[in-house]
Amino acid sequence: LEFRRVLFRSYNFAGPSMSSMDKAFGLPQERPTFNLIQSVTDTLTSRIAQSRPQPVFLTDNGDYKQRNLAKKLNNFLLGEFHNCKTYDLATQALRDACVEGTGCLHTFETYDNRVGMERVLLTELLIDPNESMYGEPKQLYRLKLVDRDILLENYGDSPKMRAKIEAAAKAYPDNSKDASKTVSDLVMVVEGWHLRSGKKAKDGRHTLAISSGFILDEAYNKDRFPFTFIHYSPRMVGFWAQGVAEQLMGTQLELNSILWTISRSIKLVGVPRVLVEDGSKVTSASFNNEVGAIIKYRGVKPEYQVTPANAADLYAERDKLIAYGYQQSGVSALQASSQKPQGLDSGEAIRTYDDISTDRFAALSRRYDNLFVDLAYQIVDLAKDIAERDGEYSTVYPHKNGTKEINLPKASLLEDSYIIQCFTQSSLPKDPAGRLAKVTEMMTSGMISIQEGRRLLDYPDLEQVETLANASE
Numbered sequence: 305l306e307f308r309r310v311l312f313r314s315y316n317f318a319g320p321s322m323s324s325m326d327k328a329f330g331l332p333q334e335r336p337t338f339n340l341i342q343s344v345t346d347t348l349t350s351r352i353a354q355s356r357p358q359p360v361f362l363t364d365n366g367d368y369k370q371r372n373l374a375k376k377l378n379n380f381l382l383g384e385f386h387n388c389k390t391y392d393l394a395t396q397a398l399r400d401a402c403v404e405g406t407g408c409l410h411t412f413e414t415y416d417n418r419v420g421m422e423r424v425l426l427t428e429l430l431i432d433p434n435e436s437m438y439g440e441p442k443q444l445y446r447l448k449l450v451d452r453d454i455l456l457e458n459y460g461d462s463p464k465m466r467a468k469i470e471a472a473a474k475a476y477p478d479n480s481k482d483a484s485k486t487v488s489d490l491v492m493v494v495e496g497w498h499l500r501s502g503k504k505a506k507d508g509r510h511t512l513a514i515s516s517g518f519i520l521d522e523a524y525n526k527d528r529f530p531f532t533f534i535h536y537s538p539r540m541v542g543f544w545a546q547g548v549a550e551q552l553m554g555t556q557l558e559l560n561s562i563l564w565t566i567s568r569s570i571k572l573v574g575v576p577r578v579l580v581e582d583g584s585k586v587t588s589a590s591f592n593n594e595v596g597a598i599i600k601y602r603g604v605k606p607e608y609q610v611t612p613a614n615a616a617d618l619y620a621e622r623d624k625l626i627a628y629g630y631q632q633s634g635v636s637a638l639q640a641s642s643q644k645p646q647g648l649d650s651g652e653a654i655r656t657y658d659d660i661s662t663d664r665f666a667a668l669s670r671r672y673d674n675l676f677v678d679l680a681y682q683i684v685d686l687a688k689d690i691a692e693r694d695g696e697y698s699t700v701y702p703h704k705n706g707t708k709e710i711n712l713p714k715a716s717l718l719e720d721s722y723i724i725q726c727f728t729q730s731s732l733p734k735d736p737a738g739r740l741a742k743v744t745e746m747m748t749s750g751m752i753s754i755q756e757g758r759r760l761l762d763y764p765d766l767e768q769v770e771t772l773a774n775a776s777e
Contacts, residue, residue, distance in 0.1 A: 340629040345402040359680035383701035388421040401536040405547035411682040436543035449490040472514040532678040574613025
């Protein structure tokens with residue numbers, strides 16, 4: 305009952321509208337000419353998201369049958385990742401984590417009984433700060449605008465429920481006047497999850513509510529929320545993390561102020577001027593954009609003058625703030641501009657530089673890998689529930705020779721203990737010279753075969769060579 309009360313308090317707290325995210329901080333009206341936060345965010349996102357972590361099922365002292373089923377589950381996961389566009393959504397979640405501190409993905413069942421995935425904005429989530437002091441909340445609420453027809457299609461089976469949905473108040477994204485100028489019919493839906501207190505406890509609940517009442521109230525026996533989070537810089541206390549935007553907010557505001565001063569000074573002072581002595585016989589029409597124009601004067605001739613617009617210290621302070629912002633976030637200006645230090649031409653030097661620059665984001669890279677591990681558990685858990693209810697669940701697994709349909713293995717492996725780990729080729733250098741040097745060393749030492757080395761090089765023009773080399777096999 306307390307959970308239901310909190311659910312309605314959440315609705316009353318948010319009201320029939322949701323505040324816009326861009327109203328959190330009052331930035332200067334002029335658009336900054338150098339967006340340091342965006343530069344750092346794009347660099348981090350591009351660098352971390354280059355790797356495509358692949359979750360792999362690992363059996364615990366399993367026999368041949370269990371290992372074979374684990375391979376099928378691995379292909380099943382790859383198929384679901386492809387269908388749900390997991391890698392694209394994970395990149396968006398990583399970018400949200402860099403900007404806001406925490407990125408979130410929601411795994412849910414679609415209307416056609418499939419596993420679906422979507423990005424969730426943090427403005428839609430509510431977590432009790434007292435309950436989440438140690439980062440493990442037991443209750444979570446989501447507020448989302450949903451089309452009324454979708455609610456009627458999914459929950460309007462009975463006349464009573466249809467009347468309740470049709471009586472719900474219309475909602476808008478924010479309180480601005482333009483928000484109400486729309487032809488859409490959106491309803492504010494508050495969805496809440498309460499985790500059970502223990503394995504045998506029956507206090508877990510999953511509830512949906514609108515302004516006119518509850519439309520769903522059922523038991524929830526899962527030990528985790530259907531959300532997967534990635535944090536940029538976890539705080540000492542609380543659930544929500546700290547992002548790049550918050551860390552660099554002071555630097556960005558100071559940089560905006562200096563850039564605004566430089567721009568105003570250039571417009572007011574740093575423009576060419578013509579000095580004409582009072583009383584001289586010079587017509588103002590003579591000063592134009594004509595090439596080779598003849599200016600007639602009598603007395604003192606006119607003088608063209610361009611004065612310095614700003615002091616050198618102002619530009620030095622601008623460059624110092626930009627360098628300090630990159631240093632604070634751990635991103636070098638060379639990485640942000642897609643350049644490498646001068647003199648790093650050999651593969652070994654590039655590989656060493658790549659390893660050193662990656663150490664700064666080792667913790668973030670691990671959290672990015674763990675994001676895919678958590679998503680794998682969420683997908684398998686939801687697909688297993690659908691298979692138990694409908695009898696089967698299949699997906700399409702894409703590979704270079706076409707596509708293949710794979711059914712979710714109906715085996716005891718899903719009931720037994722299993723471990724999902726992430727493996728990726730991100731340890732290889734991204735630069736062709738560094739990758740070639742590393743792969744050549746591995747082939748020379750006998751760690752990998754020539755065919756495997758060709759695959760790791762990932763050169764498109766080697767596709768035909770690899771096909772011919774592997775034809776007999």
